[in-house]
Amino acid sequence: MQSDGKMAPWKTHDWKVRTLESISPGGGSRLAFTCRSCGRIFNQTTINSRTWAVDSGGVALSDSVTLRWLGESCLRRPADGDEDDRKQLKNSPME
Ligand SMILES: [Zn+2]
Secondary structure (H helix, E strand, C coil): CCCCCCCCHHHHCCEEEEEEEECCCCCCEEEEEEECCCCCEEEEECCCCCEEEECCCCCEECHHHHHHHHHCCCCCCCCCCHHHHCCCECCCCCC
16 A cells, blocks of 8 residues: 555556667666657666656657656646647757
């Protein structure tokens, strides 16, 4: 039984997991988590479980998008603002 009675937002998504590449000699890999329900995609490193949101091409999104997406439960459909969120790339001058 969970202490707070709430499911972590991460666990509400229906993840399809794919290994993208090995990123270090120590054996760490990068994984792609794609939700079958809402279509959001995250990348995660296996070494330290660092997680960030990416667009459909695997480009990192801004930290604010990553934080917000990580805090939201799955809507079971693409959210209205997701297309705009995917334009906020991590390295864009708009951040
Ligand atoms: Zn989802």
